[in-house]
Amino acid sequence: MNGFCLVTPASRGIGFALAKHLLQHTNTPVVATARRDCEGTRQRLLDGIPGDKNLHVLPVDVTDESSIAALAAHIRHHFRNTPLRLALTMPGVLHVEKSPAQIDAENALDSFKVNTLGPLLLLKHLTPFLPTRSSPSLKRMEGCLPGHAVYAMMAARVGSISDNRLGGWYSYRASKAAVFQLAKTLDAYLQASSGERAMAVALHPGTVRTDFTREFWDGGAREMLEPDEAAAKLLQVLCELDMAYGRGRCWDWRGEEVVP
Template sequence: MSGTSEPHIAVFGASGAIGGAFVREILARHPRVYLHAVTRSGAAHEDNRVHWHRADYRDETSLGDVAAAISRHAPIDLAIVATGRLHDAAIRPEKALRDISAPALEQLYFENAVIPALILKHVGPLLRRDGRAVFAALSARVGSISDNRLGGWYGYRASKAALNMLIKTASIELARRNPEMIVAGLHPGTVDSPLSGPFQSGVKPGKLFTPDFAAHKLLDVLDGLQPEDSGHCFAWDGQRVPA
């Protein structure tokens, strides 16, 4: 984290399964970290290194207010967006064209692409300008167009593909401001969480990860990225996910 002994880090979605694991892993790695943890519900636990912020991710004014609070402790060395949606009571991944609905497509696009883009809009200006800085958002391998061999999951695939394009486009702009800036997507694998719960039966043995394992591996990946990696998506094992 830019060689500083007290990195400033922000995690959005910090009360989710993977987001909470990111918080725990960051605290374990950085004893003197100044960590902004952003959630929809507020503080999840007490630690004087963690500064909790409540945000309505669907309200850009709320995101602006959180960014203003974070700005008092800028620059930020690392920002992670660990929000996202695959399904809920009203949305199930589509198996065929007949299952597509406009409301589901719109909701998935907003949750998986618009929200990370709005966070980057407001947090991007707070990222370090003089040295290495990283912005990362949880994406998914199913967002890869060239790797799509199974079909299905129209809304989720399309929304993650859109996120990957937003990441690529932002990486070009932000590199003009800071050549050491890295903007990346992260594929955590299949993580044992409410998001993957209904779809775990087909996961190969050894490929269902705990949130803590995923966060540990993804932070290792981020630590190893170079500016030339900016704009791409990387899996938990460090492999670049094809576009």
């Protein structure tokens, strides 16, 4: 088996679109997660897709490490000696704070639990499944999967300190800024453990028409992408990234770097 893919969460929005795209365009097994109604998520992901697809949908709440550990145990059991070739980790929550007076301690803590600690715990449990220097080479799949493993985390342009011109969104900006650092730090580890077999990156999907961005649908964003379009563009970017230059950085859906 030439590896498996993982998308977490995949119950709706961009995560759902990414998992659906992988199922539509590859025969690679896909592990997806949802906080609830895993069977419903599985049925929606497979709807309209012919053939017998190898899809596992598991319950994961990134604020509960035991659920992530259970995900890892499932992978060890069902994908023994099979490398993780593409991980798309994208937990996210937004509590809007337009002024300092609107900062709420519980909401801010929730932002960091989901947006920062969640990706941190995911990489803790999922990194062991990435190929090492001694692993066999992966086969490139045109248009969908590169010839090396990629561990991708969902960042956001508003997490860029150098790009922050408008202010606001204090806890969301701060918690997403940490994702740039997580991607860079994990990639430094992978350079030593995996060499050219695996790299880590952060991704910015643009403003995607999902429930997460509903308040910006009426002209609040310069460019609005549909989830399917954003998913296809992000996967194409991952296929075209140069290993020597692209690793450890944050890339948007156009293949342009988002600097920290």
